[in-house]
Amino acid sequence: MTRFSALAVLALTTTAAHADTAGLQIAEVFMPHHDKATRVAIWYPAGSAAETTVYADNPVFQGVEAAMDATAAQGEFPVVLFSHGMGGTDRAQAWLGAALAERGVITVLVNHPNTTWGDFDMTKGVAHWTRAQDMTTALDWLLAQPDLAAHVDLSRVMAAGFSYGGWTALSLGGMTGNHAGLVQACEAYPQMEACPVMMSDEVNLQGIDPAKWNASYADTRVTEVVAIDPGFVWGLAPTDVTGLLPDTLMIGFGGAQDRMLATNFDQSGLAALMGEREVVQIDPAYHFTAMPLCKAEGEAILAADKDDPVCTDPAGSDRAAIHGRIVELIAGALGK
Numbered sequence: 001m002t003r004f005s006a007l008a009v010l011a012l013t014t015t016a017a018h019a020d021t022a023g024l025q026i027a028e029v030f031m032p033h034h035d036k037a038t039r040v041a042i043w044y045p046a047g048s049a050a051e052t053t054v055y056a057d058n059p060v061f062q063g064v065e066a067a068m069d070a071t072a073a074q075g076e077f078p079v080v081l082f083s084h085g086m087g088g089t090d091r092a093q094a095w096l097g098a099a100l101a102e103r104g105v106i107t108v109l110v111n112h113p114n115t116t117w118g119d120f121d122m123t124k125g126v127a128h129w130t131r132a133q134d135m136t137t138a139l140d141w142l143l144a145q146p147d148l149a150a151h152v153d154l155s156r157v158m159a160a161g162f163s164y165g166g167w168t169a170l171s172l173g174g175m176t177g178n179h180a181g182l183v184q185a186c187e188a189y190p191q192m193e194a195c196p197v198m199m200s201d202e203v204n205l206q207g208i209d210p211a212k213w214n215a216s217y218a219d220t221r222v223t224e225v226v227a228i229d230p231g232f233v234w235g236l237a238p239t240d241v242t243g244l245l246p247d248t249l250m251i252g253f254g255g256a257q258d259r260m261l262a263t264n265f266d267q268s269g270l271a272a273l274m275g276e277r278e279v280v281q282i283d284p285a286y287h288f289t290a291m292p293l294c295k296a297e298g299e300a301i302l303a304a305d306k307d308d309p310v311c312t313d314p315a316g317s318d319r320a321a322i323h324g325r326i327v328e329l330i331a332g333a334l335g336k
Contacts, residue, residue, distance in 0.1 A: 020045035020073055022101035024055060024066040025148075029141045031113060033133045038119075039111040040138050041090035043097035044148065045077060045104050046070035056094040060301050060311065061292035064098040072148060078156030078334040079142070080107040081135045081172065081222070085163030085290075086125070086194070086231070089117050093162065095292050095323055096330075103331040106152065108142060110134045115164060122203050128177065128232065131168040132217035135159065139221065156334050159222045162290045163263065166230025166250075171217045173225035174243035179213035181235020185268070193262040194231065216243060226330050229253045229260070229287055234268040241273045248277040249329060253285040258314050260287045280329065282322055284314040289322055 023046030028037040043066075050067035057063025080100060084092055090109035097107040112134050114125035124130075139157070143149045159172035171177070183206050186195035198205040224247035250265060265271045271279050282289075294311035302311055313319055 020102050020104055021048055021050045021052065021067050021070070022046065022065060022098040023050060023070040023072060024068055024097070024101075027141070029110075029138055031134055031137055033130055033137075034113045036113060038113050038116075038134070039090065040141070041094070041097065041109045042142065042148065043101040043107040043109070044151065045073040045075075045101050045106075047073050055098075056091040056292065060294060060298040062295055064094050066094075066098060072151050075104075075151065076153040077104050077106045077151055078153050078158065078336065079139070080105055080158045080160050080330065080334075081139060081169075082107055082109045083131055083135060083159075083161030083165030083168035084109065084112065084116070085161075085165050086115050087117050087120055088115075088162070088165070092291055096327065099323070099327045100331060100336075103327065103336045105331060105334060105336055106142075106148070108135075108138050110138050122197055126198055126203050126205060126208065127212075128164075128167060128171065129212065129215065129217045131165070132171045132219070135168065135172055136219045139219070154221060156223055157221050158224045158226060158330065158334060159219070160226040160228070160330060161230070162228040163287065164231045166227035166263075167232040169225050169227045170230060170244065170248070172219050172222050173245040173248055174216065174218040175236075176216050176240045176243065177213045177232065178235050178237055178240050179208065179210040181237065182232065183235070185234035189234075189261065191261075192234075193260055195262075218243060223247065224333055225249070226251065226333065228290055228326065229263045230265065231262055233263060233265045233270045236268070236270055236273065238273055241270075241275075244277070246277060247333070248274070249333065250274065250277070250279045251326065251329065252279070252281045253283075253287055253289050254314070255283040258284070258286045263287060282325065284317040285322055286314055286317075289313055289317065289319055290326070293319055293323070
């Protein structure tokens with residue numbers, strides 16, 4: 001296991017010049033397992049002459065530069081299938097998609113039906129396997145697009161994700177769920193984030209078919225995994241990790257005082273099951289450090305709305321530097 005302080009993060013943040021412009025296409029992709037279409041954002045290296053505009057900017061979060069619908073740059077590029085967190089959107093990790101595109105990586109972000117901001121129904125969203133199916137369908141769709149498929153390097157396909165999406169990435173990489181173990185963990189720690197909702201009569205985690213929960217939803221085209229502060233990490237057994245790709249990295253946020261219990265893969269025991277797979281802990285940081293850079297007034301706006309303190313990082317942390325470190329870890333794993 002590797003642990004990084006904020007100073008180490010700053011020291012290791014890349015200073016290399018970015019060679020590519022970040023191109024962006026937005027598509028509606030039909031998901032047969034949901035019987036509906038959903039939004040998919042595809043970031044990719046664009047031709048250097050492409051004109052850019054600001055994407056995903058709002059009063060709270062800073063946007064990023066994107067060349068909308070630009071022609072892709074010449075060459076083949078690795079692919080990252082990125083899964084957002086519970087209640088997230090593709091915009092929440094636009095910073096990552098843009099940065100990876102600038103490094104020569106195609107990134108596919110799916111707005112997962114039933115667990116996306118504005119489309120949230122946990123009675124359906126608790127079916128974690130549908131998220132893996134979303135990403136598999138999105139990759140199928142990408143490979144059917146002539147303007148993008150020719151640029152895909154299928155020898156380098158990474159499943160990555162944040163929070164609930166971190167579990168999706170692990171699932172795509174071969175980890176299996178443990179229904180009985182998670183139910184027992186929620187019973188032992190009823191205060192754990194998401195457990196009250198999942199164990200409610202309405203959602204009824206405990207009543208879900210264990211065979212569906214525990215099945216493999218791996219995509220054999222995936223070659224490596226990065227899971228950022230992943231959820232559903234409790235109650236797992238050694239057999240659940242047996243099929244997980246060896247090229248797997250888990251990134252955790254925070255120390256003893258500001259670590260989210262639901263994503264604490266040390267306390268849950270998952271880190272100990274990872275064997276030679278890499279585990280990185282970034283401290284000081286907290287769960288929402290993976291969200292976009294905030295504007296100066298963002299924290300006050302969220303406080304006035306009595307929303308989650310998404311912009312309030314722990315003292316001593318540097319969100320921009322931590323984002324840079326995450327980009328380095330992902331791009332480096334892909335040889336970029």
